[in-house]
Structures are given as C-alpha cells and as structure tokens.
Amino acid sequence: MKKSVLLIFVLVLTVSVLSVIRTYVSNNIATSGVTLSLIEEEVASLKTENAVLSQKLYESSSLTNVASKASVLGFVDSQTSFVLNSGLPVAKR
C-alpha cells in the first residue's frame, strides 16, 4: 500500500471515529437538560435555605437578642469582681 493511501485511510478513520463519538455524546447529553434543570433548582433551593438559616442564626446569636433574653430570664450584670493575687514572696513581706 502506498504511503499516501495509508495516510488518507488513517485520516478518514479518525474523522469517522470522532464523528461517531460526537454523535454518541451529543445524544447522551441532549436529554440531560431535565436533570440539569432539577440540579439547578436544588442548588438554588439549598442556597436559599442556607441563607435563611444563616439569617436566623445571626438573629439568634446577636448580643442584642441574647441580652434581652437574659434579662427576661432574670440575669443581671455582675456589679462586683474579685481578683486572685499570688501572695507576696516571703522576702518582701
């Protein structure tokens, strides 16, 4: 077989194989729109849920909210504090 004929054969074969692969892949993903749509909806829904939960978390853990709840429960600010000092060394007494 001549070299040129071999080259043409390889090229035609490559083009044919790639065309078949492309057709196969395109066929497979052509119907993935539904799945993609569902996934996107789920992602959006989870993002929304995450944002709503974050908002609730921030509201609940805000100092303004904690302080008002503490006040309702009867907690009051500590008016006194004490300090534990280590005693003076014997030589300094």
Added chain:
Amino acid sequence: MNWRYNFCLIVIVFAFFLVVLRLFYWQVVKAQELSNLGDLQYGSAIKILPKRGEIRTTDGFPIATNKISYQIFANPKEIKEKQATTQILASMLGVDAASVSGSLSLDRMWVPIKSKVDIETKQKLEKLGLKGVGFSEQYTRFYPEGSMAASLLGFVGKDSEGNDKGYFGLEGFYDRLLKGEGGIATTVTDAFGRPILAKLDENSGQIDGKSIILSVDRSIQFLVEKKLKEGIEKYGASSGMVGIMDPKTGQILSLASFPSFDPTTYFEYPQETYKNPFISDLYEPGSTFKPLVMSSALDAKLVTPTTRCNACGGPISIGGYEIHTWNDKYRKNINMIEVIQHSDNTGMVFVAQKLGLDRMINALSKFGIGDTTGIDLQGEVFAPLKDKSKWYEVDLATTGFGQGISITPIELLTAIGAIANEGKRMEPHVVAAVENNKGEFIKIEPKVIDTPINSQTAKVMAEIMVNAVNKGEASWARVKGYRIAGKTGTASIPIAGHYDPNQTIASFVGFAPSNDPKFVMVVIINRPTTSIYGAETAAPMFFDITRSLLNYYGIPPQGE
C-alpha cells in the same frame, strides 16, 4: 411588440427592486431586533447581581450581611381575575389596593408590585398559586445587631440608577470594595425552556464584594453603647459619644454615638443622625486639650513638672480679655503637676506663653490637630489651624486650655493616644483586614504618622495625668487599685460671638493601665443638665466603662 417587452421588463425589475428593498429592511434595518428575538427563542441572558461583602467584628460575627428577600411582580396579560388578585396582593403585601389595581391594568407583560418581601410572605403567596404573579430572588442588606454601631457602619441606599450604594461610615468609605461587580449569564434552553447542558455559559463576569474585618470588638461596642445611653439619660444630656482605640496600633475598638439610627430603616430617621459626630462634629475641647499643650512644653524643655507658675495668683489679662480659672480659685506658684491636677487655666496660659506661637503651631500640627487623621470612615472633617498672621495674643493663651480652637473627637483620641504610645501617633483604623473572594485575608498594618513627643516626655505626661485622676476633681469616681491616666474637660460652647453661660460639653480623656495602655478613650456628653462639669458627668461614665474593660481584658489591679 417592443412596448410589451419593455413593459414586462420594467414590471420584473420593479418587482425585484421591491424584494431587494424588503430584504434590506429585514436584514439591515431590523437585523438587531430580529437577532434578539431569535436569541430569546432558544436562550436567555440573566443579569447577575453581585453579593455585597460582609462587615465583621473581631469575633467574626457579621454586623452587616445580606438576607434573601423577594420582588413580587405580575404579568397583567396573564391575570384574568384582576379584582380578586388585586385584593389578595394588597392585603398580603400591605400595599395600597389602588396602586396594585393601577399596575395590573397596564398593557405590559411585567409590572413590579413590591420589593424586599420576606420569605414567609412569599411562601404564603406562592401557596395560593396566583396565575400571572411571579417572584424574583434578591439580596437586601441585613444588620443582625439592629442599630448597633449604626453611625460607624452607615447604610446602603440607592444611587441615581437604582443600584445599591453605601452612604456614610464604612458602607460609604468601602463601597467600591464591598459592592463587587455585576455580570451577565447566558443560558441556551430547549423548546420547553430547560437549559441545554452543552451550551451553558457560566462565564458571567460577576464578582462578589469583598468582606471587611473590623478591629471593633462587638462585646465592647455593645457595652459602650449601653453605658452611653444610660449616661445620657442619667445626666440629662442631648447627645453623647465614646471612642476607644488601641494606642499601640491605632485600631478602633469601639465608636459609639447617640442619638443614632437603624441602618435598615434609615429613611425613617432625621438626616442629622446619619453622620458620625466622632469624626464629623467640630467642638472646642476645653481642658482635655491641656495634656497636649503641657506635653509639648515639657518635650521642648520649656517647663519641667516642678516648674512653678508665677502668674497663677489671680485672673490674667490679655488683649482686653480676662482669663479666669474654672472655679475662680487661684493658687500662687503651683507647679505643672498641680496645674493639670486642678485644671488651672491660668497655669496653662503660663505654659502656652512659654511655648510661644511658632512652637505651639508646630506642636499641635505634630499631634495631628488641624488635619484629618486618615481614619477609614466617610465624612471626616477638620478645621485647619489659623495662619500665623491671624493669631491674636489671646488666641495663644486660650489655646493653652483648649478654647478658641476647634477639633473633632477623633483628633483628640489619636493625639492622646500618642501620649499613651510612647509619643508615637498612630493612624486610626476601623478595618483590620480585608477578605478577598478566595478567602485570603489582607491585613492592614499599623502606621505611625508622627512622633510629637519623645517617649520620656510621654511617660512624664502619663504620670501627671495619673496624678490628675488620683487627686483631681474626678478622683471620687476613679477605679481604685489601677493606675489610670486621664483628664477632665468642661468646654464652653460658642454661640453668636460669645460663650453660652449655661451649657457645656463635658468630656473625659484617658488611658489604662498607664504603664502599658490597653486602650485610650474619649467620652463626650453634650449639654448635660444635671451638672455642667465633666468631672461629674463624663468622668464617672469613663471610669464605669474603664472598670468593665479592665475586667473584660482580665487586667488585675496593680496599685495606684
């Protein structure tokens, strides 16, 4: 025969000309419109709005973040029962029925009904399944701590094009950083409107805003705001403010002012409350200014702590004015330690005259007086120092005790901070770091602006201020067991060419512990009514907050 041939030719040419004209119309004149219509049949372009960056305190808590809300819109052409739909929308959204009815009667395919609707209302409305009514998700600014640090934060409003824009405070100063950049996402869809995987284009160019991390401590801010409100009420003042800074880094730990506003509903408050008075209000500082003048004279070796004032036996007359002490009590030959302790105006006139005009202007400039401090907040103002030729003799004297000169509280805070920080004046900063979109933190390094006095002078001045706290007018309120440097201030308010005899601005500046300061603080009470003196109003507030801060930082007493 010939005329028939010509007639046919003309008709055919004319017909061709009409076809060409029509083709020109569709392919050139209407090309863009048809192209857009074509695009709409198989795809859609969505404007992606960037998510505004968060503002977080030192503990990572977002005091300004975003929450999901919804815009309710309608397609009037799809709505058949307009009367019923109007009633439902109006009652559920709290909108005027006439306004909804007006929108639904328009000959359009999209009309907005209400924006910033919360998720609960949206879900209730969604369950009703109203035909022709839709929802689009949007982010709105959310402040979990309500009005806390409002004057520091500013708020997010709209610009002339209806886009979000930050105004005042941090929202204003860091608007470009926080807002990010919008983008356009294109999706190619099939006949049912479902996206085609192979043609999805995610390259929208949208960049979310960067988040900023403050040096503000949320616990301290909460504590300070609580004490400030209590203090204003207790002393019957019209307003007040507190600023606390780490003198070694210039990082602002808390900045509170009252009355304030809620950044979510800012439009319901008077516009005067939007600005942060700590950086936007000029006032005459009164005696809290004395440590700056005294330390400048000490640094220039014009006086020493034991220098005696030979002009302090009575009122001093300068340029037709008579300068008195605040209580009209005079002490002959008192030394500089006692001048600060008793807040003696005549003693400070003596010091100011020793300093002289040139040195006074130079020293004040080094302390940052008459210039902006460079704080990263929108709205900082300053009153430049007068030109040397415009100073009268009496101006030099009154500047010695903080009258006749206007400054902002932030100028005073950073200047006193220099005394606390071995003479080094730091640039004040509210933002400690910026978080980029990759989650990396870019720290903002502390910056020394100037060194108005040397470290030795700073130590001496700190000791003089400790003495003023322990033996001065406000000693009754001090925190026992700690070495706290401080100075009271009772500033007269200039009105129509003279000073108001009945109203004052009471203040206190100081830092603690004096040997290794953890914070420097300025407390200002505007027009207190229970007492006009700083020693009886601002000082107890200062020490009350100081006591809590020393506990918060776990600093044990070291003896006075």
